Amino acid sequence: MSRTAREIPVHLTPRAVTGPDPDSGGTSDAGAVAERVHVDWTRCDGRGLCTELLGELLAEDDWGYPVSTTGEVAPAVPRRLQRAARLAVAECPRMALSLRGGDALPQSAG
């Protein structure tokens, strides 16, 4: 079952993840929206496997729970880290990690 737009936190909506990709040098896919890493805190047990597999986006806090290294609540995944992000999601023992967003937006003029 898919979520309605009203159920999706604003920081996870496609329009909220359209900022420039710092790894793209301004040449990211036009119209593409980065996926974001989301942690379900009700499931996460803080063992930190994801921080080992996706260390550029997630680091352990003092209790071993993953925190964003980018300052974003749900860090955007640059293209070069997509494979690592998918692996981290697949390997999370608590199924607490997910990727959200990534819907294409129309290209802007100019």
Ligand code: SF4
């Ligand atoms: S791998 Fe999953 S359960 Fe472990 S710290 Fe990361 S999100 Fe939490």
